[in-house]
Amino acid sequence: MAFRYSRRVQFAETDMAGIVHFAQFFRYMEEAEHALWRAAGLSIAKAHENIGWPRVSARFDFKAPLHFEDEFDVHVTMGKITRSTITWECRLTRGETLIGEGSSTTVHVGRKPGEPLKSAEIPAQVLAALRAVVDG
Amino acid sequence: MAFRYSRRVQFAETDMAGIVHFAQFFRYMEEAEHALWRAAGLSIAKAHENIGWPRVSARFDFKAPLHFEDEFDVHVTMGKITRSTITWECRLTRGETLIGEGSSTTVHVGRKPGEPLKSAEIPAQVLAALRAVVDG
Amino acid sequence: MAFRYSRRVQFAETDMAGIVHFAQFFRYMEEAEHALWRAAGLSIAKAHENIGWPRVSARFDFKAPLHFEDEFDVHVTMGKITRSTITWECRLTRGETLIGEGSSTTVHVGRKPGEPLKSAEIPAQVLAALRAVVDG
Amino acid sequence: MAFRYSRRVQFAETDMAGIVHFAQFFRYMEEAEHALWRAAGLSIAKAHENIGWPRVSARFDFKAPLHFEDEFDVHVTMGKITRSTITWECRLTRGETLIGEGSSTTVHVGRKPGEPLKSAEIPAQVLAALRAVVDG
Numbered sequence: 092m093a094f095r096y097s098r099r100v101q102f103a104e105t106d107m108a109g110i111v112h113f114a115q116f117f118r119y120m121e122e123a124e125h126a127l128w129r130a131a132g133l134s135i136a137k138a139h140e141n142i143g144w145p146r147v148s149a150r151f152d153f154k155a156p157l158h159f160e161d162e163f164d165v166h167v168t169m170g171k172i173t174r175s176t177i178t179w180e181c182r183l184t185r186g187e188t189l190i191g192e193g194s195s196t197t198v199h200v201g202r203k204p205g206e207p208l209k210s211a212e213i214p215a216q217v218l219a220a221l222r223a224v225v226d227g
Numbered sequence: 228m229a230f231r232y233s234r235r236v237q238f239a240e241t242d243m244a245g246i247v248h249f250a251q252f253f254r255y256m257e258e259a260e261h262a263l264w265r266a267a268g269l270s271i272a273k274a275h276e277n278i279g280w281p282r283v284s285a286r287f288d289f290k291a292p293l294h295f296e297d298e299f300d301v302h303v304t305m306g307k308i309t310r311s312t313i314t315w316e317c318r319l320t321r322g323e324t325l326i327g328e329g330s331s332t333t334v335h336v337g338r339k340p341g342e343p344l345k346s347a348e349i350p351a352q353v354l355a356a357l358r359a360v361v362d363g
Numbered sequence: 364m365a366f367r368y369s370r371r372v373q374f375a376e377t378d379m380a381g382i383v384h385f386a387q388f389f390r391y392m393e394e395a396e397h398a399l400w401r402a403a404g405l406s407i408a409k410a411h412e413n414i415g416w417p418r419v420s421a422r423f424d425f426k427a428p429l430h431f432e433d434e435f436d437v438h439v440t441m442g443k444i445t446r447s448t449i450t451w452e453c454r455l456t457r458g459e460t461l462i463g464e465g466s467s468t469t470v471h472v473g474r475k476p477g478e479p480l481k482s483a484e485i486p487a488q489v490l491a492a493l494r495a496v497v498d499g
Numbered sequence: 500m501a502f503r504y505s506r507r508v509q510f511a512e513t514d515m516a517g518i519v520h521f522a523q524f525f526r527y528m529e530e531a532e533h534a535l536w537r538a539a540g541l542s543i544a545k546a547h548e549n550i551g552w553p554r555v556s557a558r559f560d561f562k563a564p565l566h567f568e569d570e571f572d573v574h575v576t577m578g579k580i581t582r583s584t585i586t587w588e589c590r591l592t593r594g595e596t597l598i599g600e601g602s603s604t605t606v607h608v609g610r611k612p613g614e615p616l617k618s619a620e621i622p623a624q625v626l627a628a629l630r631a632v633v634d635g
Contacts, residue, residue: 103250112238
């Protein structure tokens, strides 16, 4: 069970080695995550009004390169969930080929006027809506 | 007389053709413009607090490619000035080689609470400070 | 008559002013152009094997901002055609709103072993295939 | 002992949350690594002629945000070294503030005509030159 986001490699995403630049994969993971929010009837944009969901960490393991015009999929599942964080797990594939695997952890934060940012409990209905999309 | 901004090409700025991607040149022009603001003791960042200086137009003519690790200069001068707009003219060179020429026009806007954005006269002291940098 | 390319604004394409960064619009125009090549049964990628189609110039006039998650269209038509260059004309719209208009000129170049790059006549069948897509 | 690379945040590197976009940190790490190669009298560009040094993995832990015009340092050290891989460890700081920590692993590969890519032993003199820079 995973949410699937499909995408094509654009020219500006390649580098002089003729393949997609490694930092671009973190954008692909983020695009897939945001598409998942939209599929849940939510928008990370709205969440951003109150500061939102900064990244705590991100990682990616590269298995095979992507080239210009390749069509690929990002398969997103939920990893570890805590009171205020979600870890998204992503697998990138091009047909049967595994391109790589990564994850990123975001923390739900809020801000009250005159106070510093701090992590805040993820609302139960947000979590339920996201989970429903991932579980298909 | 021109303000000079020096830069080196980074790997992620190249594309599969082995040269700097054409859209990147607009970022180079912007970096040079912002360095000029700083040299004037101003910051475009502060300006952005009140919405700031959106782009009206931008153009670039490409004469020769830039490659990874090339060191180049952006020479910035002021073109047409109106009540609320500045046009920045840029020449990119690598040593004696002309890489390209471009320009971009930005408009000074303000926003009062509850009112739509609108163009606003550029303060005379801002213009004077910018001009002083360009004129060396 | 125009070729239409549809796209959604991604988070990483925005800047601290809360809108799509101006240099990103040149990437949108390029994506649309490459989609047009694919619709013509061609690939700019293949063209790149023999160096391809470097940019001669690019310009964009900004009329209204794009925000995160906005869905927009790039409408591409052919402007001036010469022996070795094509000028692509682009209009960006979000629903009924004009976001901006731009163009970019690319030159067809070839390289023979041991010789410098030089502009080369655009093959008639390439031009015909591209035109057929634009003319719908 | 670490190699230090200094940088200023550019406008296009920020996103609508008003801070540097998380994927950009991977570019900062790469820029620092390439500066280190240059300090060693080497160029990753030359290495790329024979395919070079693709990424095996990359990760970053975010501790504090960076804002437009912030000046920051990337401190690079060598982590685990194997026959064909180097892991670069990076700390980003702005003054006394820790911005984040990350690492990336690259593998040295070679290609003989008509054969697939494969990992290749890192030449001892390359390793010695890189180490000399890191050890100051």
